[in-house]
Amino acid sequence: MEIVIIISALLLMLLGLAGSFLPILPGPLTSWLGLFVLSYADGVTISTTFLIVTFIVALLIFILDYIIPVVGTKRFGGSKSGMIGTSLGLIVGLLSPIPFGIIIGPFLGAIIGEHMHKNDVNRATKAAFGSFIGFVISTFLKFIIAIVYPGIFISKVAG
Incomplete structure (x- = not known):
């Protein structure tokens, strides 16, 4: 029975690692x-x-994951459309075969989302940059926990 518990815990850890990049999974809570x-x-x-x-x-x-991108977007004059574009861009970037899709996808998604909301390219780019920076900071924090x-x-199982 102990091996089943350890394997289940390991699978949750791996899901938590994936959740640090995928917006669908709550990475830190899954790892916990x-x-x-x-x-x-x-x-x-x-x-x-x-x-x-x-x-x-x-x-x-987990809570900061929702607050940081919003603060970044708002600080740079962004909207909810930029946040939605960032999330959709992340999914497309993860699924696309292009190098660095996980970085390019959210940024392009934010630009497209902001451009659809604001027809000013400069403001849309600035807001997309804020959305992207917020996303990167949030993802980095989740990844730290996921590691x-x-x-x-490992230390508990090996020790």
Whole structure:
């Protein structure tokens, strides 16, 4: 039974890693769920306090994931259309075979979304840049958690 718990926790960690890039999956919370599942393995010791602290961190990053891109977009004069374009551009960028699609897609999506909302190319580009910067910062924070939590997983399973 312990191997099933460890494998399930590992799969949640991998989903959390994917969720740090995919807007569909809540990466930090999924990774935390992997730690929570791992805590039920017989040979692994994870304190309740540790689980609470890591949950608060994951929840904070999850909330910031929605706030940071909005702040970046608004700060540069963007709109909701830019945010939607960024998210759609990310999905297209991930699925496209072009190099750096994960970076190019959100930026182009933000430009297209902002240009549809505002017919001024300069303002649309500026707002798209803000949306893109917010997206990059948010993704970076999620990725950090997506690396740290599996590192904790490995140390708990190996230790």
